[in-house]
Amino acid sequence: MDDPDGYFGESIAAGYDDPSSEMFAPEVVAATVDFLAGLAGAGRALELGVGTGRIALPLAARGVQVHGIDMSRAMVARLRAKPGGDAVGVSIGDFATTRVAGSFSLVYLVFNTIMNLTSQEAQVACFRNAAAHLEPGGCFVVEVGVPDLRRLPPGQRVVPFDVGPAGWAYDVYDVATQAMSSNYVKVVDGRGSYWSVPFRYVWPAELDLMARLAGLELRGRWEGWAREPFTADSGRHVSVWGRPA
Known part of the structure; x- marks a missing residue:
């Protein structure tokens, strides 16, 4: 892949914000933002794979200071063009390794983005990068599907x-x-x-081990943003790991 924007260049970014897609449904965005805002509290939030700002922009509108990391300049340009886009700081780079100044009460990664890292090593590095950005007691949140x-x-x-x-x-x-x-x-x-x-699918237990290697501990796992119980039949999960206080 020679495109500096990876697999999300201009041709994909131009049509990414599809209002007919379930992930852009107002109730889905609202539930996600409610969950994340509650964890962020009065602290800062860091989104890994911020994209066009589907979650970062409404979270910032709730009063949370949000910074994002993303490799795709084309996706970030869409974020910048939206109302409130100038309120979200963005660092261009690989979210598994790119560092941002300061610490955060919340680091989050939504909608299967962890699977865009196509090796176990990169996924482990992502957890370590998230942990390095967290202040004591802070949380790392991942939303991802269960391999079907x-x-x-x-x-x-x-x-x-x-x-x-x-x-x-x-x-x-x-x-x-x-x-x-x-x-x-x-x-x-x-x-x-x-x-x-390309993706690399990953199991919940494997993610828990990655978190442990990064010094994080599991705080909760649910089927969705409304904290529905996670069961053997769940097709996805929202998991929260924390850095010890």
Whole structure:
């Protein structure tokens, strides 16, 4: 990938803010911001993978001082162009390793962004980076899906999740390495385009071990931002680890 913006360059950033997407639903954003604002309190918040500011901007509007880290200048340009965009500081770089001055009461990473780090080493580094930014007693929050391997019968690696006359999308899994990719094919005026993004899926228990290696302890895990109970049937989780006071 030669694009300095990684897999989220101008062509993706231009259409990223899709109001029909569930993650942009007002009730989803509100629940997320309520959860995070409660943890941030009167302190500062750091978002890893701030993107176009879907969560950072409404969190800042709640009075929380927010800083973000993101590799994509194209995504950050969208954040800057929005009302209140100048209130969120942004550092351009890899959120697994980029350091920001000062300490934070909250570091958070939402909507599967931890999986954009495609090796276990990078994910471990992300936890250590988050811990290094936290003040004593501060929290690190991750929202991520639970690997849905029950959809894979023996010998199958591909799972379609959106199929229609104008295109289709599918995930490809490698259960030996935990590597996966989401792949998108769109057809416009008889011409097709293809986009693929690599990920590394990660288990809740594996994340807990990464947190422990970084000196953090689990404080809670829920299915969603409304603190629904996390069960064996949950398709995602919101987990909170804390730095000891």
